[in-house]
Amino acid sequence: MKSLCQNTNCYIKDELLSDENESLEHIIPNALGGHLKSKQLVCGEINTGMFSKLDAELCKRIEIAKLIKFKRDDGKNQPEIIGTCSDGLKYSVNNENRGKLLSLKPIEHTDENGKKILKFPLHQKAEIISARLKKNPLLKEEDIEIRIENDDKLNQLDFQYGLNIATSTDSFRAVAKIATNFYILKNGDKKYILDIVDFIKGGENTSKINLGYFYPEEFLSFKLGDSEVSHILYLKSCKKEKILYCYVELFNCHCYLVVLNSNYAGPEIDETYIWDLVNSKEIDENIFMDISADTLLQPRHFYSDAVVKFYAGRLSRLNQIFGLRLSVK
Numbered sequence: 544m545k546s547l548c549q550n551t552n553c554y555i556k557d558e559l560l561s562d563e564n565e566s567l568e569h570i571i572p573n574a575l576g577g578h579l580k581s582k583q584l585v586c587g588e589i590n591t592g593m594f595s596k597l598d599a600e601l602c603k604r605i606e607i608a609k610l611i612k613f614k615r616d617d618g619k620n621q622p623e624i625i626g627t628c629s630d631g632l633k634y635s636v637n638n639e640n641r642g643k644l645l646s647l648k649p650i651e652h653t654d655e656n657g658k659k660i661l662k663f664p665l666h667q668k669a670e671i672i673s674a675r676l677k678k679n680p681l682l683k684e685e686d687i688e689i690r691i692e693n694d695d696k697l698n699q700l701d702f703q704y705g706l707n708i709a710t711s712t713d714s715f716r717a718v719a720k721i722a723t724n725f726y727i728l729k730n731g732d733k734k735y736i737l738d739i740v741d742f743i744k745g746g747e748n749t750s751k752i753n754l755g756y757f758y759p760e761e762f763l764s765f766k767l768g769d770s771e772v773s774h775i776l777y778l779k780s781c782k783k784e785k786i787l788y789c790y791v792e793l794f795n796c797h798c799y800l801v802v803l804n805s806n807y808a809g810p811e812i813d814e815t816y817i818w819d820l821v822n823s824k825e826i827d828e829n830i831f832m833d834i835s836a837d838t839l840l841q842p843r844h845f846y847s848d849a850v851v852k853f854y855a856g857r858l859s860r861l862n863q864i865f866g867l868r869l870s871v872k
Contacts, residue, residue: 553586566590601717604709722789722801757800758853765830784836
């Protein structure tokens with residue numbers, strides 16, 4: 544997607560951007576697999592300072608990124624992740640085996656009869672059976688299975704935030720930044736989004752901010768591909784209803800609605816951006832969301848417990864695509 548951005552000032556500091564202070568800002572953080580970027584958004588001081596801190600907060604909260612393999616825009620590999628599984632073992636999730644939990648060793652248990660058994664993570668079951676049959680062809684597969692405890696709680700990798708929805712205020716500021724980046728990139732005028740810019744900068748008056756998790760199944764015309772994992776940005780204005788908003792979807796799981804202006808009087812805007820994380824390419828397709836101003840302006844500050852079931856459903860879809868066992872804690 545070619546940028547049409549004609550912004551000449553840092554939209555946070557209002558200082559003129561030049562060769563000396565320009566900085567390459569990713570619309571969606573690079574650490575989350577964002578590839579869309581521009582040097583016409585903010586100055587280096589903001590990018591490496593305030594924006595870097597907000598990105599770090601959002602990225603540590605969206606831990607799905609640790610389990611899905613994708614190409615970073617800077618070409619760097621995702622770091623190896625060590626997590627603790629619910630079976631008590633440490634697991635490594637790396638670039639070559641991302642999505643597969645690699646155990647260090649099984650846990651030895653003693654049953655009610657005093658007999659010692661080995662408890663293996665579920666994902667290792669087939670490997671363990673195959674290895675034992677090769678070593679001793681006279682064993683019966685069903686006898687081996689008896690010694691592998693089939694516990695549904697196994698093979699669920701626990702991270703600091705438990706793969707839950709991101710609830711910190713700074714993570715929502717980071718989402719607001721994504722929406723604002725996209726708006727400015729599309730040559731939007733800052734004068735229409737002053738409240739959201741103030742929120743990004745840390746403003747405490749949030750009474751005019753309408754931002755939160757939003758799952759638009761009943762409003763969205765776009766249907767995901769069977770194995771698609773993507774980032775979606777949809778920027779839309781409606782002069783008739785005086786509304787300007789941006790829908791942000793990360794990994795098709797963390798879905799947000801950012802109302803940029805609830806009394807909008809600017810030009811019409813209708814922009815879509817979809818990045819295919821698995822195949823590392825842009826999907827050239829427009830989406831449409833048929834949402835009334837009343838629905839858009841319902842209080843959404845910042846999330847409600849009702850969104851958890853929608854998030855869990857999206858997480859279940861990733862499980863099916865990658866053969867994972869992720870769940871909401």
